[in-house]
Amino acid sequence: MKNFDDKDIEKELKIHARGLSIPEGAAEIFISRTLKDAKKSLRNKTIITEKDLERAIIKELKKYNADLAYVYQNHDTII
Amino acid sequence: MNTLEMQPPTCYNLNMSAFISIGILILAMLILAFLQLTPGVYALSYHYAFGKYSKIKSSYLMLFFIIGVEVISACIFLSIYYLLSILFFDNFKPETSIFTWILSGILITLGFFSFFYYFRRGNGTKLFIPRRYTKALELNANSIKTRSDAFVLGALSNACEFLFTLPLYIIASVEIMRLDLQNTSINLFAIMFVLSPLIPLFIIRYKFQAGQTLADIIKSRNKNKFFTRLILATCFSLIAILIICFRTIY
Numbered sequence: 001m002k003n004f005d006d007k008d009i010e011k012e013l014k015i016h017a018r019g020l021s022i023p024e025g026a027a028e029i030f031i032s033r034t035l036k037d038a039k040k041s042l043r044n045k046t047i048i049t050e051k052d053l054e055r056a057i058i059k060e061l062k063k064y065n066a067d068l069a070y071v072y073q074n075h076d077t078i079i
Numbered sequence: 080m081n082t083l084e085m086q087p088p089t090c091y092n093l094n095m096s097a098f099i100s101i102g103i104l105i106l107a108m109l110i111l112a113f114l115q116l117t118p119g120v121y122a123l124s125y126h127y128a129f130g131k132y133s134k135i136k137s138s139y140l141m142l143f144f145i146i147g148v149e150v151i152s153a154c155i156f157l158s159i160y161y162l163l164s165i166l167f168f169d170n171f172k173p174e175t176s177i178f179t180w181i182l183s184g185i186l187i188t189l190g191f192f193s194f195f196y197y198f199r200r201g202n203g204t205k206l207f208i209p210r211r212y213t214k215a216l217e218l219n220a221n222s223i224k225t226r227s228d229a230f231v232l233g234a235l236s237n238a239c240e241f242l243f244t245l246p247l248y249i250i251a252s253v254e255i256m257r258l259d260l261q262n263t264s265i266n267l268f269a270i271m272f273v274l275s276p277l278i279p280l281f282i283i284r285y286k287f288q289a290g291q292t293l294a295d296i297i298k299s300r301n302k303n304k305f306f307t308r309l310i311l312a313t314c315f316s317l318i319a320i321l322i323i324c325f326r327t328i329y
Contacts, residue, residue, distance in 0.1 A: 019130030020292045067294040071126075074297050077203025079119035079213050 004053060006035055013061075016071050030064035099325045100254040104268055106314045106321075107247045108275035113310050114243055115197075115300070116206055117148055118279040120236040124220040124229065125283065126293040138288070143226040145280050147233025152244070153273045159245075160252040160269075167256055179327050183319045185246050190315030193243070194308050204300045208239055237276065244276075250318065 010031055017027035038056040042048050054073075061069035121144055128137035192207075199205040206213070216239070219232050237244075251272050258268060286296060 015127060015130035017130070019126040020294065021290075067292060070294045071292070071297070074203055075123070075126075075293070076213075076217060077205050078123055078293075078297055078300070079116060079204075079206055079208075079216060 004050075009053075009057070010035060013057075013068070013072065016075070017065075017068055020065075020067050020071060022065060022068065027068075030061075034060040034064065096325070097258055099321055100258050101268070103254050103318055103321055104251055104272060106318050107251050108272055110247060110311060110314045110318075111244065111272075111275040112278040113307055113314075114240050114276070114279075115204060115307060116208065116240045117233070117236045117276060118283055119204065119206070119300070120216050120220055120232065121145075121148075121280050122283050122287075122293060122296045123217065124223055124232060125287050127221050128223055128229075129287070138284075140223055140226060140229045141284065143229040144223075144233035145277060145284075147230035147235075148237045148276055148280065149273070150230075151234040151237045152276050155241075155244075156248050156252070156269075156273055159248045160255070163249070163252045164256060179322055182246060182250060183322045183327075186250075186315050186319035186322070189243060189246065190312045190319065193315060194312035197308055197311060198304055202301075204297070204304055212239060250322070 013031045013034075014024075014027060017031065018024065034057060037060045038053070041056050041060075042052060045052065058069050058073050061072060121141065124144060125137065125141050128140050131137075132140070196207050199207065216232070216236060219228070219235070223229050223232060255269055255272070283296060
């Protein structure tokens with residue numbers, strides 16, 4: 001069992017956003033909205049896997065920035 | 080007397096041999112430039128560094144990554160060259176020994192391996208190396224803070240590809256020595272060979288500096304996955320064929 005910390009995910013997403021040259025202010029707003037909506041969509045589930053959380057975040061991120069969603073989805077498949 | 084008969088028969092053979100050596104070296108350089116692990120780690124590190132630090136600092140850190148790659152590849156190549164030159168001093172002749180056959184066998188195996196197993200099945204460009212090592216490389220790419228971190232990561236990522244690069248270094252050393260025997264300038268080929276792993280890194284560096292992002296690089300890697308496999312397999316097989324045809328005595 002693993003505890004997920006919002007702040008870690010937020011930090012990771014912010015690094016990706018900065019790496020993609022997304023303006024910091026905009027990134028901060030849509031990342032917090034993404035996390036909020038992702039949590040809302042997983043509220044009904046009793047057991048949440050790491051993949052479930054990742055999938056929910058990607059689904060929400062796609063609404064705001066497709067590149068960031070793509071990098072978040074594929075950053076561990078590059079090597 | 081026929082004038083053709085008066086020409087020394089070795090003249091043609093020497094030129095042909097040099098031509099074959101240069102061909103093998105170019106194919107080996109092409110393989111080194113097409114290997115995907117070091118460019119992948121470089122792109123990931125550049126992305127993370129750019130996400131954490133200023134543009135100048137990330138660019139500076141990544142320069143040390145390149146130096147790390149270059150230093151390790153130069154060290155390994157020169158060590159192998161030195162070891163083989165000692166063997167050559169003892170009248171070691173690769174064409175009359177089993178050495179060439181073993182190398183050809185390894186190259187054919189690598190050609191087959193690179194076509195079918197270089198990339199893992201599924202989405203993305205996951206490579207053949209064990210997942211534990213990729214996780215460690217990703218973690219290190221994410222946590223570059225100093226120049227020495229970048230240097231070590233560059234050296235480490237290049238070392239992880241030894242399965243593919245080691246036979247190439249051996250072949251290149253033998254061929255460069257063969258060129259040396261024929262009074263051809265070897266320095267140029269040795270330098271070109273040692274610098275060839277840097278070509279993809281400079282291309283990625285240029286792409287980042289031109290405004291492309293990691294997303295574009297991942298997409299282009301995915302798009303060219305089959306082409307990379309094909310080039311690697313073809314080059315390995317061609318080198319093996321050239322060695323079998325021109326570097327073995329039955």
